[in-house]
Amino acid sequence: MSRLFLPVLAVGVFCSALPFTGHAEADEDLSAADFLYRARHPAGRKRWAVMDGEVIHRRRGRKTVKAALYLAILFNPDRTLAQVAVNRQQGYMVGQTFAQGRNGTSVIPLNQATKTSPILGNFGLRPQDLTMSFLYWDLVRELPEETTKMIDCRVFELKSPAGEATVRVWISKKYYCPIKAEWHPIPAGEPSRTLEVTSFRQQDNYGIVKQLELYGPGWRTRINFTKTEVGVPEHGIVPKNLFLKL
DSSP states (O other), rough: OOOBBBOOOOOOOOOEEEESSSSOOOOOOOHHHHHHHHHHHHOSSSSEEEEEEEEEEEEEESEEEEEEEEEEEEESSSEEEEEEEEEETTTEEEEEEEGGGGGGGEEEEESSSHSSSSGGGGGGGHHHHHTTGGGGSEEEEEEEEEEEETTTEEEEEEOOOOOOOOOEEEEETTOOEEEEEEESSSSOSEEESEEEEEEEEEETTTTEEEEEEEETTTEEEEEEEEEEEEOBTTTBBTTTSSOOOO
8 A cells, every 4th residue: 555545534534545556664763743744745646536425413412414425636746625515515625735734724615505504514524624634733742652443553642723722643654644533622621523534445446435433522423435436637637527516
């Protein structure tokens, strides 16, 4: 495998399509800064990915809520551009310029309904969660290594640009991909939200994220991706319908 995840979670959804191109080896000698640099700057050719699925939200004392979720991502050597659409009625464009780090993250609502009555917020989900923009927050410290989902990870604490929260991120030592993230308020407290990659599948030469879970006190959201396409632009041309018109 290479260390490029296409995605979910744009650097990733996270983590959505990982090319199987050989066996990656963990570099035990990398400093925290160098390791994060690799996780934040995916290498490889230009690629695109489309992921169709469903988001299901359960909150204590309320009815289960469901919606269709569409995620399209275009990976370039220097930046990622993604579209997140809910029920093909509302959506966002999420951009990440690698060189600019957290200052290179942009989230743009695609229509008035998205601005005034956003559906996505009902699921405890933010569009930048699916592109894992939190990876570009400032490094606070590295914590002891841990294993999660049987994957050996280095663990980092990062601080939000506004300084109101931190995120603890578990990143695969072998593939430089986030597997889990916990958001904590400042001053320190219990996690307000947790994001986990809970299931993968192999499709052609790619490892695909099949399921993600996001949860907090009294609620849980599950994202199931049922249809995924990944490709390399032919002659620099991407599919014309990659990004939906809402």
